[in-house]
Amino acid sequence: MSIEEDNAKKGSTHADESPAESHHKDEDGPISQYGGPIIFYFLIGLIASLVVGWVIFPQLLYSKKHQPFDFSHKLHMEEVDNGCESCHFFREDGTFSGAPKLAQCIGCHEDMQGVSEDEAEFVEEHVAKNREVPWLIYAKQPDCVFFSHAAHVVSAKMECATCHGEMGESDHLKIYEENRISGYSRDIWGKNIAGLKHNTWDRMKMDDCAECHLKETGRTSSIQTEKDGCMVCHK
Amino acid sequence: MKIDRRSFLSLGIGAAAGTMLSPLPWKITDDLSIWSQNWPWTPVPEDGEITYTSSICTLCPAGCGISVRKIGDRVVKIEGLKESPVNSGGICVLGLSGPQLLYSPLRIQAPLKRKGKRGEDQWETISWKDAVFEMAKKLGDLRSQGKPQTVAAISGQRYGSTAGLLKRLLTAYGSPNFFHVPSMEDTYEQVLQTMGNVDGMAGFDIEHSDYVLSFGSGILDGWGSPVRMFRAHSQLKQKNGKLIQIEARLSNTASKADRWVPINPGTEGDLALGFAYVIIQELLYKREWADKDPQGFEQFKNFVVNGFRPDSVSSITGVDTGIIIALAREFASASRPLAISGKGQGDVPGALAEFAAVYALNALVGNLNKPGGIWAMPAPDYIQWPTLTPDDVAKAGLDQPRLDGAKGSEKPLLNRFAQKVADGYPLEVLLISGANPAYTLPDTQGIKAALDKIPFIVSFSSFMDETARVSDLILPQPMYLERYEDVPCSPGFSKTYLGLSKPVVRPLLHTRNTGDVILDLANAMGDPIKGAFPWENYEACLKQTLGSRWEALTQKAAMVDEKAAGTLVQKFKFSLAPLQVNLSENAKKESDFPLKLIPFDSMRLANDAVISPPFMMKIVDDTILKGKDGFVEINPVTAKGLKLSEGKKALLTTPKGQATVRVHLFEGIKPGVIAMSRGLGHETPSDRFAGGKGININALIGSMEDPVSGLDATWGIQAKLAKI
C-alpha cells in the first residue's frame, strides 16, 4: 500500500478514530500495525534462544560418564595416615603421581577389605590381573599444559582443595561430564555454562591460573604479555 | 498463527540476540578451538614415573655405558652413562637411536620358517618348540651321517658368552667351522704375535699421547670405541697435542686433524717405512728398542734403507718428500708419539704389512708398553667353562679341513668363504648370529652365490636383513634392551673392560635370547652335546660365568681393570716376514679402470650388522644420499676430465660390478680417487627409511687376500666413471 493511499485512508477515516488511536498511527507509521506480532516473535526468538543457550545447551554439550568404580574418598581418608598425600604423592624427583595406580591400592586391597560387589570386581578384575583401573580424570589438561604440583603444593604451600575442591570429603565420585566437542571434563570450564565462578576450584582454564599467578607472584617476565612467561605453564 | 516475513525476521533477530546473550556461541568457539588442536592422529604421550636404568649398549662393540630413561614401561630416551670409563656420558647417534630399533615395526616378531623359494619373502610363523625341534633333527641327522663338519657358524662377536656358546656347540657337535667376522683386531693380533711376541689384543693409550699419527684410522669416524676416541681427541686438543691424518679423503677425522696428508690408497705401509727411514737415518729412534733385538734391527734397518728412501716413497705414495721428512722428524721428537692403523672404522682386517710397518714405527719411537703408546691387552678370560671333551664323532669332524683352509689357528679367513663354497666345500648348514654377511662382506655377488649353495641357513637376526631374507629359518634375538649379555672388551681400549648389558624392558615380542636357543638345541640333541651345556638357561649360564662379578655388574654396568695393561709385555722383534710384501703391486693402475674407488665410514651410517634407524638416515648429508640415489665423491679436476658435473648421474664400473650413481664434486679428495660411503644400499624392501637407498659398495668391491695373514687386505678397488 503506498504512502499516499495510506495517508488518504487515514485522512478519510480520521473522523471515526479516537485521538489516541490516530495519534498512535500517525507517529509510529506503518510498523505499528504489526507491532504486536513483531515484538511477539522477537520475544519468542529471544526467550527460546536464551533457554536453549542457558539451559538446553549445557545439557546437550556434556555426556555423562560413570567412573569405573564409585570410590569413596571420605571412607579412605579415615583409613590413611597422611591425608591426600597417602595416595596422591610426590615422587623423589619432584613429579606428582596423580591419580593412584594399582601399586597404591594393593597396599591394602590385596584382599577384600569390605563386602561390596564393586570391591570384589576391583580385586578380581584389576588387582589380580594387574590391570590398571581406567579412572576418568576431572582435572585433565590438554597436552600443551605443564603443571607442576611441586611448585604449587610444596613451594607455594597451597591446599589441594583450592584447585580441586573438597574431594577428600566426598562419599562418591561425581559423574564425569565430558564435553562432547573438546573432550575434556566440565570441571575445566566450570559447572557454570557462562564460566562464572564463586570458588577458586570452580574452573581450571588458563585465565584462572593466570589470575592467581598475577595476584600471588606479580611476575612480568613475558615480553609479549607482561605476565608470567608462557613456558612456565606450557610445554 | 500465520508468520509472515517480518515476523520471521524478528524471530530470527530475537534468536540471534538471545544466542549472543547466552554462552552458547562463546563456549562453542572455545570448545572448537580446543577440538581443532586435538586431532586423534596427533599422539599424546602418556605420563608416568621417570626411571633411569644403567646398562651397556651393544649396537657396536665399543661397550659404551648407557642410561635408559623410561616413562612407566616405555623407553623414551637413551643417554650416555656419566660414570662409564669408556664414554663418560657421551653417546653416538646409533646408541641414541636405540628406541627406534626397540620399537621398530620391522622387528621379527616370532620364529619364521621359509615358505616358497628363497628371496620370495614368504614366511610362516612357527613355535619355538617346532623351530628348535627342526634344527635339532637336521643337525642330528648330519651328525649321524658322520658329517658334523658340514655345519658352519658365522658370529658377529668374537668374545662373549653368546659367541662362546655357539662355538662350544660346534665343538661338541664336531665342526671346526666357527667363524667370527674378522676386523683390524685380527690383523693387530697377528702383528703382536709376530713382532711383539705376545698373545694379546692391541690397546692404544691415546688419552696420554701428545702426537697421533693416524694412517687412515677414522678416529673421529668410528674407529675402535668411537665415543672414547672422541673424548680422547678432545683431550688431545685441550693439551695442544697434534693429530696427523693420512688418507686419500678429507674425512671428519682429517678435517679436524692438524694436518691432512692425502695419499694414494693402499700405500700407507710404504709411507710408514718411509718415515722409518728418516727416523733411522737421523738417529731419532729410541736406542733401547733397537738394543732389544740388535740383529733384527740391523736387518730391518737394511730393509728400510734399501727400499724406502723418501723420494721413492714419495713417488709411490704421492706425498711430498719434504712432508715425509718433516712429519717423521715431528713424530719422533714428540714426547709421547703414537701411530695408529686400521682404515676407517677398522672393519676390514687390512694389509698385514701396513700394520706391521706402523707397529715398527711405534717400536722405533719406543712407545710399546708405555703411557701414551701401544699395550698388549690380555684377551678376555672370565669365561671358564668346564673343559669340553669331544666324543669320537666330534673329534673326527673337528679333524676335517676347515672351510677357509686354515687349521687350528684362531683367525677366520672369511674372505675365502665365497670361493671355497663355490669350489665345492660341502656345507650343509650355516648358522648366523649377530652378523649380516650378505651385506657386510665384500664381493656381495660371490657371497650370495655361496649362500645359495648352502641347503639350510639359520639366522638369529632381529630384523629382516639381507642374510635373514635368504635364510630358511629365522630365530629372532630380542633387542639388547630386552636381554642380558656380557660385553667382554672395548676395541683398542688400553684397560681391561667387562660390561653387562641388562634388560630394561620386558621382551615385547615372541623372541628368544640366542644363548637360550643354543641351550635348547643342545638339550634337544641329547648327550653328548647336552652334557656340554650344564646350565638351565642363558641367564643362569651368565650368572655362573660372571660369578662374583655379577652383583657389581648389575649395579655399575661395567668394570675396568686398569692394572691389566702391562701384564702382557710386548717383547719386540723386528720381524721382516710380514713387511716383505709389496701390496702396491696390486694398486697398479689399469688403463681400463683408471680411478681408485675407496669406501669411507662415517658416524652417521651404521655399516655392520645393524641397519641405520630413521634418525640416522635423517642426518645423512644430501651429498651422500638424495632420495634413493647414492653419491660418489670425486675431485673437481678429475670430474672435469670426465665431463662430470655436480649432482649428475654417472655409471660406476669396477671389475666386480656396476652401479648408477650421482656425482659430488669434492675438493677434499685426491684427484684420481673416488669415494663412496658404506652403510647404504640395503636390499630391505620392507624398510621404507633405509631400504633401497644408495649403493652397497661391497657389491662393487672384491676382497684381496693378504699373502701373509690370509685376511682381507682390500682398501677399495680400481674403477671407472662414465657420464650417463
Added chain:
Amino acid sequence: MKKGRNLQKANKFGMVIDLDKCTGCGSCMVACMSENNVPFKEDESNKLVSITWMKVFKISNKEPYPDTKECYLPRPCMHCEGQHSGHSPCVSVCPATATDYDSATGIVSQIYTRCFGCRYCMGACPYHARYFNWWDPVWPAGMEQSLSPNVSPRMRGIVEKCTFCFHRYQLAKEKAFIKGETEIKEEAYQSACTQACPAGAITFGDLNNPDHKVYQMVLPDDNHHGKPRNPHAFRILERLGTNPKVYYTTRQLWVRKAVDYYAENESPAPGNHG
C-alpha cells in the same frame, strides 16, 4: 614485594660450542630429535624441509685440493635477545603471540597451540633455526611408544624450534622444590645436545652466573648486548644485532670469517670488533 620467587637475578641460559672439538658426528642432532619428539620422514634428503632443531652445518674454506679445510658448526636456536630485552627477530613479528621471550630465563619459547603457521617468524630468523611441519608427523606403528610426555608432539601447520630443552628446566625446578632448594644447580639443567656430545664440544649454562662454565668461557659484556669479552669467542652474524645466546670458540681464523660479514680489509682477529 610479591610472594613467590625472583629475589635473585634473572637467569640467562646460553651455550658455548667449541668448533675445534666438534667432529660433525651428529649426536647432538639425534639427541635433540629423540628428546623432543621431533618427527622424521621416509625421505629426508630435502634439507630445506627436514626438521632439525639442532643442525650441524659443514663449512668449507673453499680452497682447492689439497688445502681444503672443513669445519662442523652445530646450530641450535640462538634464543636471541635483540637490542632491547626480548626483541628477538621472531618474537617481534609473531602475530599470534605464539613465540615469546621470557626475561626470567632468556629463553624464546614456542607455544604450539597458539601458532597458526603463518611462518612470519621463519622469514625473520636469520639463522634458519625455525622449522615448519608441512605434513602431520607420522610415527611408524610402535615407535610412538618412545615419545616423551615432557614435550608436546606437534601437528601439521605448526612452526617448531630448539627450546634449550626447557622441559628439563621445568623438571629441574620440580626437583628443587621438593628438595627445598632455591637455585637450580648447573648440572641439574643441561640440554640434551650438551649431554650427548661425545666430544664434549657443547657447554650449557647460565650466562648471568659467574660460576657457570659458559660465563667463564665467554665473559659476556652486559653493557654491549652480550658481546663476548673473550677474544676467541664469537657469535654468528654478530653484526645483525640479534644478541644471540649461543657462542662459538675456535682458533681457526677462516671459520670466524665465514660466520659474519666483513669488508675486504677487515679481519675477525681476536680483539677486532668483528
